[in-house]
Amino acid sequence: MNPIEHIIKWYIGNKAKDVLNCRTNAIELQDKVFHSLIEKGKNTDYGKRHNFASIRKPANYFNSAPVNDYDAIKDDVQKMMEGAQNVLWPTTVKWFAKSSGTTSDKSKFIPVSPEALDDNHFKGGQDLLGMYAYNNPKTKIFNGKILAMGGSQTIVPINKNARFGDISAVMLSNTPPIGNYLRAPEKSIALLPDWEEKLQRIVETTLTDDIHGMAGVPTWSVVLIQQLFEKTGKKDLLDIWPNMELYVHGGVSFVPYHEKFKQLIPHESMNYLQTYNASEGFFAFQDELHADDMLLAVDHGVFYEFIPAGDWDKAFPTSIPLSDVEIGKNYALVITTNAGLWRYKIGDTIQFTNKNPYRIKVSGRTKHFINVFGEEVIVDNSDQAIAKACLQTNAIVVDYTVAPIYFEANEKGGHEWLIEFEKQPDDFDKFKEILDNTLQSINSDYEAKRFKNFALNFPVIHSVRAHLFTDWLQSKGKLGGQHKIPRLSNERKYLEELLKLNAEI
Numbered sequence: 001m002n003p004i005e006h007i008i009k010w011y012i013g014n015k016a017k018d019v020l021n022c023r024t025n026a027i028e029l030q031d032k033v034f035h036s037l038i039e040k041g042k043n044t045d046y047g048k049r050h051n052f053a054s055i056r057k058p059a060n061y062f063n064s065a066p067v068n069d070y071d072a073i074k075d076d077v078q079k080m081m082e083g084a085q086n087v088l089w090p091t092t093v094k095w096f097a098k099s100s101g102t103t104s105d106k107s108k109f110i111p112v113s114p115e116a117l118d119d120n121h122f123k124g125g126q127d128l129l130g131m132y133a134y135n136n137p138k139t140k141i142f143n144g145k146i147l148a149m150g151g152s153q154t155i156v157p158i159n160k161n162a163r164f165g166d167i168s169a170v171m172l173s174n175t176p177p178i179g180n181y182l183r184a185p186e187k188s189i190a191l192l193p194d195w196e197e198k199l200q201r202i203v204e205t206t207l208t209d210d211i212h213g214m215a216g217v218p219t220w221s222v223v224l225i226q227q228l229f230e231k232t233g234k235k236d237l238l239d240i241w242p243n244m245e246l247y248v249h250g251g252v253s254f255v256p257y258h259e260k261f262k263q264l265i266p267h268e269s270m271n272y273l274q275t276y277n278a279s280e281g282f283f284a285f286q287d288e289l290h291a292d293d294m295l296l297a298v299d300h301g302v303f304y305e306f307i308p309a310g311d312w313d314k315a316f317p318t319s320i321p322l323s324d325v326e327i328g329k330n331y332a333l334v335i336t337t338n339a340g341l342w343r344y345k346i347g348d349t350i351q352f353t354n355k356n357p358y359r360i361k362v363s364g365r366t367k368h369f370i371n372v373f374g375e376e377v378i379v380d381n382s383d384q385a386i387a388k389a390c391l392q393t394n395a396i397v398v399d400y401t402v403a404p405i406y407f408e409a410n411e412k413g414g415h416e417w418l419i420e421f422e423k424q425p426d427d428f429d430k431f432k433e434i435l436d437n438t439l440q441s442i443n444s445d446y447e448a449k450r451f452k453n454f455a456l457n458f459p460v461i462h463s464v465r466a467h468l469f470t471d472w473l474q475s476k477g478k479l480g481g482q483h484k485i486p487r488l489s490n491e492r493k494y495l496e497e498l499l500k501l502n503a504e505i
């Protein structure tokens with residue numbers, strides 16, 4: 001290990017102290033974060049509108065400021081993108097993270113302040129590696145490179161003072177020297193806008209690198225590893241990178257991918273760590289090597305509150321502070337961040353698995369969705385795609401459901417649709433094409449995964465028999481106006497039951 005690697009190991013290793021403090025002093029740390037955020041926000045336009053100067057405790061805050069989604073802050077964000085200052089946050093915000101949109105926007109733009117970068121996004125990764133080293137004293141993770149697989153990393157200037165890209169691009173463009181030393185591939189390759197070219201260049205330039213770790217969304221990581229195998233003729237990633245010891249994953253559930261990774265890296269010595277991070281922030285990470293839950297990041301510039309099931313869609317929902325959460329209950333996560341997201345509902349649901357320390361699992365979304373591959377397709381997306389395909393092919397749809405097709409062998413994933421038609425399309429192939437193209441046009445994450453079939457194949461779409469969905473509801477004892485077909489699901493349970501029932505009659 002050279003002197004620079006010694007310094008990196010010492011610096012990041014010390015981060016374990018912060019994590020151990022999170023474990024034992026979570027409530028105190030959250031209280032400190034809360035008061036710091038309110039103090040910094042009280043003179044912003046938003047803080048003045050909601051009288052932050054009078055807030056002394058979370059209960060005052062819950063009464064003064066509404067729970068927001070992106071549509072509620074979109075106008076403020078637009079002002080910031082046009083150069084206005086002190087709108088949602090007091091320091092100058094020059095970066096915006098582009099991510100999948102709401103029901104009314106293809107994409108949304110999340111402000112990323114300097115504080116959010118340093119004290120949240122970067123700190124989260126450093127704390128994760130610090131705890132990994134703490135739990136694994138013999139690690140050699142700092143002796144080589146960590147290959148980071150980000151998203152679509154094009155940086156787009158908005159004006160002379162502001163620019164946007166996905167959160168991977170924003171972080172890469174602001175990575176401190178310590179991060180650049182550890183990271184592969186080099187910055188010029190990581191920021192290539194064309195995914196096909198980028199993957200090819202990563203394969204070419206990292207084959208001879210000493211890769212000790214890998215981080216990324218499983219969808220894209222699998223694609224990269226398969227291209228490495230095609231290039232080398234190998235079938236084991238450790239035959240290419242013998243010092244590989246850690247894979248850090250996030251963005252989607254790892255459950256459908258675990259068996260796939262065992263095929264790609266058939267070694268018990270391989271370590272896996274999960275993170276819960278998004279454009280809006282870094283919220284939790286696995287702090288124990290063999291755990292299936294994550295430690296809530298309580299001192300990373302984010303104040304948390306939790307809305308119980310049943311209140312998710314209320315205009316004035318009940319809000320639970322961290323001190324009052326219960327293990328096993330489903331909560332919608334609401335965040336206040338050091339980038340000016342005030343009581344922001346990100347749409348995820350979580351469950352606490354432990355309160356000493358506070359550990360969580362991501363349990364789903366507040367709405368039906370599919371996000372196995374990072375595509376973040378919501379019901380509004382699929383409804384719009386169905387409607388346009390029907391309009392252009394003179395079809396009428398009774399009902400439908402969609403589920404993922406998981407990776408098998410060397411096959412990519414995809415979506416499988418069951419559609420019951422009252423009137424069949426004039427041209428079924430045209431119907432399928434319009435549906436897929438419409439989804440790509442209204443959902444930028446689905447579009448990225450479908451690009452040249454890199455991560456998602458063209459959807460499999462079945463026309464099913466009449467009354468299938470009614471018969472399925474009847475078999476469940478759920479006929480009636482309050483019971484609906486689950487339009488989107490992140491698992492195949494409902495679809496498999498419907499396929500079986502469709503074949504029986």
